[in-house]
Amino acid sequence: MGLALSLSSWTKTAESLEASKNLLYFRQLVGLKIDKRRLASIEARSSAHYMSYLRGPARAEGAPRGLYLMSVAAVGAAGTYRQLLRLYEARSSKIVSRESRYGGAPVTWGSWRQFSANTDDSAARKRVFDDFLGRSGILSPLIKGRFEAYRAKLAEFGTDPLSAYLELEGLSYERLDALVRRLGELAKGPFTEALARYSHEVVGRTAEYFDDFYFFRSRVFKRYSKAAPTREKPIEKVVRTMRRMGLDASKVPVDDTDRKGKSASAFCSGIRIPSDVRISYRRANPFEDFAPVFHEFGHAIHFSSIDPGASFFDRYGVANGVAEVFSIFFEGLVHEKGFLTAELGIPEPAAEDIVDRFRFSSLYFAAFYAANSTLKLGYWHDSPPFESLDGLYSDLTERYLGIRYPGAYWKLHHVMPDYFLYSPSYLVAAVRALELRNDLIGRFGERYWRERGAGARLLELMRPGQSVDLGFSKLDESAYVRSLSAA
Ligand SMILES: [Zn+2]
Structure with a gap:
């Protein structure tokens, strides 16, 4: 009874943290400003909250494997979200064409597909493509750092990104x-x-x-x-x-x-x-x-x-x-x-x-x-x-x-x-x-x-x-x- 009650209050808090996080990432992805300090605080609370589950109820006999994996993934994500935000930011501010424009502004990573879909000029498309490929190097350390940090985090829980993914997919x-x-x-x-x-x-x-x-x-x-x-x-x-x-x-x-x-x-x-x-x-x-x-x-x-x-x-x-x-x-x-x-x-x-x-x-x-x-x-x-x-x-x-x-x-x-x-x-x-x-x-x-x-x-x-x-x-x-x- 005690355990069931505490799990239901744990779940309530977990869900409210998920909803707050999801809303901030949604706003980020639609190009609206977000309060980064608020995101940092939610990610930290989320990580601590999932850790409390992993250290406690997750160890009980018969505890669901799925919630365990979801908690591990959430802790891993919280430990690497800064690199993800930096990837988003680098992509929208650094992957920008000096030469080609779309909709009255330089072509950016975000407007790249619209630009390509609206020009018959293959040479211009190739230039933007090659230009962006040349700039993509600045994304490498962010992607690499995040992938490696996530792998290391999951190893602390006896799993790895591929095994956890396959288990959730059931394949x-x-x-x-x-x-x-x-x-x-x-x-x-x-x-x-x-x-x-x-x-x-x-x-x-x-x-x-x-x-x-x-x-x-x-x-x-x-x-x-x-x-x-x-x-x-x-x-x-x-x-x-x-x-x-x-x-x-x-x-x-x-x-x-x-x-x-x-x-x-x-x-x-x-x-x-x-x-x-x-x-x-x-x-x-x-x-x-x-x-x-x-x-x-x-x-x-x-x-x-x-x-x-x-x-x-x-x-x-x-x-x-x-x-x-x-x-x-x-x-x-x-x-x-x-x-x-x-x-x-x-x-x-x-x-x-x-x-x-x-x-x-x-x-x-x-x-x-x-x-x-x-x-x-x-x-x-x-x-x-x-x-x-x-x-x-x-x-x-x-x-x-x-x-x-x-x-x-x-x-x-x-x-x-x-x-x-x-x-x-x-x-x-x-x-x-x-x-x-x-x-x-x-x-x-x-x-x-x-x-x-x-x-x-x-x-x-x-x-x-x-x-x-x-x-x-x-x-x-x-x-x-x-x-x-x-x-
Ligand atoms: Zn889809």
Whole structure:
């Protein structure tokens, strides 16, 4: 009784610290000022609070392993958050072009993707790319210091970043490594073919390293950017689609303001789960915004559908490979011909064309994340010197994308330096999201997004948080790649 009572008061404090931290990081990432002294004090209190759990209740027989790992990760994060903030700051203040401008200001790390998506000048894009690669060296000590400090911290608790990650994801190293490699190998052929076809159209030549995933993902839709093929608006449409399935996303706040220090990439943050979940994105053009908006709303409906009575760990300890299932699943709606024609009113020939372009973009994603994931798995598993990572990354881009990238590119990414792992979870979740879709088609038919039963099934999967039943998934990477290769 005494222990149960003290654990419930411990959890209450832990949750309020999580919510305060999450709010400050959200503000930081949307480019608003934050009180750094307040963040320092919350991180210190959070670390002490999780330590009190690790020294006490965590040692009791039958104490949950998940909460133990989450506490270890929180202590590790608190010990390294300063390097993360310095990385954010260096990226927005030092990765700045002296020469090229976007929206009346010099191109920065944050506006880089918008700049690339809005110019036909390959030479200018290459100059910015090379310029930023040249400046990325100042990020190296921050990334290296943080990775090493985190590894050392976790070692104090008898674990390491890779083992803790695999335990939360419920996967063995061998299984995950094999999935990543096999998926990358299977995707390479269809990817290379699609890249050759679309680079001819988009840049009028063979693709090079500076024509990266983010450039193509946007530019391949150029023909739809001036005149949108639909009158529907992404946010309204996703909210209405979810409502028809019996899912309520109408109260999720969306920050779409352009700010100088704002993250280049859309994201969703569960500040207090399930009651306070927010989305941030930078507007591109009405049609291109459908995919990121549907993706982030998938996260938002997931976090806000988790049972408020679920354990603290089930609400805040959701593995990336689970969280990304629901976002990739909802994003997948706009990759479906049936959805484009019936829900967005797009004529059939255009819908077919759009589906093929999304297929290319998914193949690029698969090939790119095979390289990204292999780098991260290899780093934590084999511990090569940090200084050798750029060379390894060049080799991996050549292997999976067929293009040799300057290896420093990974340090300019928005996930690779910010997270200790994460990248492999995208591939795991993409495979599962397809399996979830097929499960819903099997139960509710091809127009599953119109069915309340499909919404109820999703809710059943979202409500338990981390304790989700993944029984619908066999993690079949070859079926996933086949779905992208079918013309
Ligand atoms: Zn996501």
